[in-house]
Amino acid sequence: MTALRPDLAAIAAAVPAGARVLDIGCGDGALLAHLRETKGVEGRGIDVASANVAACVARGLSVVQGDADTDLGDYPDDAFDMAILSDTLQAMRAPAMVLGQLLRIGRRGVVSFPNFGHWRVRRALLLGGRMPVTPSLPVSWHETANIHLCTIDDFRALAADLGFAIESATFLSDGAGRGAAFANLLADQAVFVLRRR
Amino acid sequence: MATAAQIDRRFGLDRRVVLPGLFALASGQSLAALEIGYETYGELAPDGGNAILVCHALTGDQHVASDHPVTGKPGWWRRLVGAGKPIDPARHFIICSNVLGGCMGTTGPSSLDPLTGERYAMRFPVITIRDMVNVQAELLNHLGVGRLRAVVGGSMGGMQALDWAVAHPHRVQSVIGIATAARHSAQNIAFHEVGRQAIMADPNWRGGDYPSDAPPAAGLAVARMAAHITYLSEVGLTEKFGRRLQDRSGLGFSFDAEFQVESYLRHQGLSFTQRFDANSYLYITRALDYFDLAAPHDGQLARAFAGSRARFALISFTSDWLYPTAEARRLVRALNAAGAAVSFCELDSPYGHDAFLLDAPEMNRIVDGFLRAEP
Numbered sequence: 001m002t003a004l005r006p007d008l009a010a011i012a013a014a015v016p017a018g019a020r021v022l023d024i025g026c027g028d029g030a031l032l033a034h035l036r037e038t039k040g041v042e043g044r045g046i047d048v049a050s051a052n053v054a055a056c057v058a059r060g061l062s063v064v065q066g067d068a069d070t071d072l073g074d075y076p077d078d079a080f081d082m083a084i085l086s087d088t089l090q091a092m093r094a095p096a097m098v099l100g101q102l103l104r105i106g107r108r109g110v111v112s113f114p115n116f117g118h119w120r121v122r123r124a125l126l127l128g129g130r131m132p133v134t135p136s137l138p139v140s141w142h143e144t145a146n147i148h149l150c151t152i153d154d155f156r157a158l159a160a161d162l163g164f165a166i167e168s169a170t171f172l173s174d175g176a177g178r179g180a181a182f183a184n185l186l187a188d189q190a191v192f193v194l195r196r197r
Numbered sequence: 198m199a200t201a202a203q204i205d206r207r208f209g210l211d212r213r214v215v216l217p218g219l220f221a222l223a224s225g226q227s228l229a230a231l232e233i234g235y236e237t238y239g240e241l242a243p244d245g246g247n248a249i250l251v252c253h254a255l256t257g258d259q260h261v262a263s264d265h266p267v268t269g270k271p272g273w274w275r276r277l278v279g280a281g282k283p284i285d286p287a288r289h290f291i292i293c294s295n296v297l298g299g300c301m302g303t304t305g306p307s308s309l310d311p312l313t314g315e316r317y318a319m320r321f322p323v324i325t326i327r328d329m330v331n332v333q334a335e336l337l338n339h340l341g342v343g344r345l346r347a348v349v350g351g352s353m354g355g356m357q358a359l360d361w362a363v364a365h366p367h368r369v370q371s372v373i374g375i376a377t378a379a380r381h382s383a384q385n386i387a388f389h390e391v392g393r394q395a396i397m398a399d400p401n402w403r404g405g406d407y408p409s410d411a412p413p414a415a416g417l418a419v420a421r422m423a424a425h426i427t428y429l430s431e432v433g434l435t436e437k438f439g440r441r442l443q444d445r446s447g448l449g450f451s452f453d454a455e456f457q458v459e460s461y462l463r464h465q466g467l468s469f470t471q472r473f474d475a476n477s478y479l480y481i482t483r484a485l486d487y488f489d490l491a492a493p494h495d496g497q498l499a500r501a502f503a504g505s506r507a508r509f510a511l512i513s514f515t516s517d518w519l520y521p522t523a524e525a526r527r528l529v530r531a532l533n534a535a536g537a538a539v540s541f542c543e544l545d546s547p548y549g550h551d552a553f554l555l556d557a558p559e560m561n562r563i564v565d566g567f568l569r570a571e572p
Contacts, residue, residue, distance in 0.1 A: 044538070050559065053542040057510060057563045060570025062538040064529055074530040 004034055006175040007112040010191040011086055014110055014168065015039060019081040022046070022105060024068045024098075025088035029056035036061070044080070046071065069093045072101035080106045089113045090146040096158060102194075103164055109194040117151030117184040135174065136188040152184040159194055167193040207340055208237045210263050213302055216335055226322035230311045233336050234302015235259050235294035238278070239286030241342065248342045249284055249568075250333060251293040252350030252357035255424075255481055256473055258301040261293040262286075267472045274351075276556055283565035284349065292340065296357075297332040298324045298481050300474035306405070307474045318476055319405035326353070326488045330360045334368070344368045347568055351375040351553035352520065353481075356488050359528070362505040363490060371508040373564055376517050376553040378524035379498055379531070380489035385519065388427050389482040392420030396475045405476050417475040418466030425465045430516035430549035434458060491531075498531035509539040510567040512553075512560055519550040540567065 008031045017039040023032050026045030035041035045063035056063035083106025090113050092098045102109040114136040124132035131141035171178050171187035212235050220228040236259045251261050262272035262279045278284040295303035306321035348358040355377025362369045399416030401407055438458040454460040494500035509532055513525040522543045532539040544559050546552035
């Protein structure tokens with residue numbers, strides 16, 4: 001098994017064994033396959049790209065082609081123990097609505113996203129005067145799928161506005177875990193576990 | 198050394214079986230005798246865990262991967278079934294039978310009614326997709342197949358596959374439905390009615406009692422032509438024919454088949470009449486029109502799948518307007534609501550509904566991966 005992307009590894013660590021999991025924006029199914037093999041997780045996935053769906057089905061996963069912006073309404077309430085949104089929130093047209101769906105479908109939600117408050121991003125804007133291109137945001141502004149970028153503090157505020165409690169948070173810098181101190185400045189990725197209040 | 202399966206006459210190509218006893222139908226009527234035309238490929242594993250039932254579409258037959266006895270053409274799903282294909286006789290025990298109401302060996306309106314000694318014709322009872330599925334279940338009993346690793350079908354075959362999970366949930370481990378739907382729409386019914394009326398308007402139809410050497414070929418050909426348009430897409434037709442003329446340089450100011458598309462449709466209609474029975478066409482299209490899995494559950498499709506533990510894989514094609522992606526998504530929603538393990542993918546194709554019968558590498562990749570996955 002190849003090593004998981006660091007944010008996926010942080011997500012996997014938050015998933016309890018045997019949980020029923022929905023991975024929204026599951027890509028080629030790396031996380032779902034990892035959870036199945038290491039934690040006996042019964043996983044389902046959604047991805048917008050047919051090639052990704054084909055890759056998932058080919059590894060024995062149950063994955064539906066769909067768009068998180070429009071298709072999450074199809075799932076019943078509390079259908080999953082955990083609903084996962086990895087590196088996808090910032091590409092949604094309606095992030096608040098998607099988060100609401102996440103915590104309706106799943107008893108808990110796990111969200112990972114690139115932190116737009118990271119010092120490299122701030123430096124690029126402050127000193128370079130250009131939209132940042134960084135290791136966690138590698139695509140230039142006019143080509144990126146990321147249309148709703150946020151900082152870690154922005155995300156905390158939105159979660160509070162939506163009435164969700166933050167159960168745990170993990171912060172990454174260059175793929176390695178780091179503490180919560182000054183995370184909004186020093187972490188380039190964050191993983192939050194949310195639950196309803 | 199010959200194995201048991203090789204010398205057992207139940208198995209192999211071009212098989213027939215007559216099953217005794219009354220066969221009850223959804224309509225409340227019953228058939229006094231039931232004959233089934235079918236083929237099997239590969240060998241049933243000792244634990245019975247490798248059986249795959251392939252279900253054919255409206256005008257298909259049991260020759261899924263063998264040459265057609267009338268047309269001589271290769272099997273209709275050779276791209277998916279055969280050596281080195283996702284459904285492979287080297288690994289799977291494959292069963293494909295002619296549907297109830299058909300004209301390739303299974304009891305249908307052209308069969309002799311044992312009670313009268315004459316052809317059933319329009320005295321054949323109206324049948325349903327469920328009846329077709331129940332006939333297949335009888336065949337599996339005859340073959341000693343308890344459970345199916347998979348039921349696979351496209352179009353009407355996909356409807357049978359879905360209905361298998363509803364009607365016989367304990368016998369089905371997984372279902373693959375391609376270019377299919379959980380119900381016939383008003384538009385689907387409308388096109389079928391055009392076809393049926395074309396057959397019935399042919400004076401040779403004679404209320405269904407036509408002699409086998411003078412069938413209502415003109416009516417059946419028109420039915421096929423109308424239906425064939427629904428199997429293609431506008432883009433596909435434009436790409437293939439455009440406004441090109443057939444064997445001429447200018448308009449002929451006649452009603453001959455001047456356009457290539459006319460010539461193509463006439464050929465499709467005519468060749469169809471050489472291999473298909475008009476009354477079978479009436480009965481099978483009727484069965485399709487009756488199909489609505491949600492109907493017994495107050496329109497709630499999810500409840501139809503409440504008893505199923507099968508895994509499902511659904512595939513639709515972008516240009517299929519006969520059973521469009523929206524219908525597949527309706528199934529996905531229902532299966533999700535029922536808690537079933539479902540995979541779904543819409544594949545890009547310009548070829549309309551027929552795409553499921555054509556070369557589709559992504560479709561093969563999905564079917565192969567789905568079938569190889571542990572149940």
